[in-house]
Amino acid sequence: YESHAIFREFSGVVLDTSEGERIAEALGPTNKAIILQNHGLLTVAPSLEAAVWRYYAMENAAQAQLLAEAAGTPQPVPHDIAKLTAAQMGSDIGGFYAFQPYWDTIAREQPDLFD
Numbered sequence: 222y223e224s225h226a227i228f229r230e231f232s233g234v235v236l237d238t239s240e241g242e243r244i245a246e247a248l249g250p251t252n253k254a255i256i257l258q259n260h261g262l263l264t265v266a267p268s269l270e271a272a273v274w275r276y277y278a279m280e281n282a283a284q285a286q287l288l289a290e291a292a293g294t295p296q297p298v299p300h301d302i303a304k305l306t307a308a309q310m311g312s313d314i315g316g317f318y319a320f321q322p323y324w325d326t327i328a329r330e331q332p333d334l335f336d
Contacts, residue, residue, distance in 0.1 A: 222307035225254040225279070253311070254279050270324065271316030277323070 228247045232240060244263065248255045253275055254264045262283070264275035289295035298306070309315075327334065 222303045222311070224252050224307070224311065225256065226252050227256045227258055229258045231257050231260045266316055267313050268317050270320040271313050273323075274316040274320040277320075 226247050226249060228244055230243060230247075235241070244255060244257070248263075248265065253266065254262060257263060262276060262279050264272050264279060266272040266275055286295065297303075310319075
């Protein structure tokens, strides 16, 4: 909540670092995710685990938004509740730990991944 940006300047296949530099600039120093308009999502975090969790959570939020819009007029979560939830769930360490059950499942179901 209040920690993502939109990148509207996607220019196709990236052949040099300039696109990454423009995405980083649009992301800014404090955002955790960016929507690459007409392309996809990108998330960042101090750990791979937290970045993957943020991606998974953002993808789920996008799907929930589309379902809500298809069902009628979405009712936004009140600002104070959204801020509180973001503070409770949006930390880097929270993302790290939230990812662990998924990692455990991957490791158990695909042991050859580590060979």
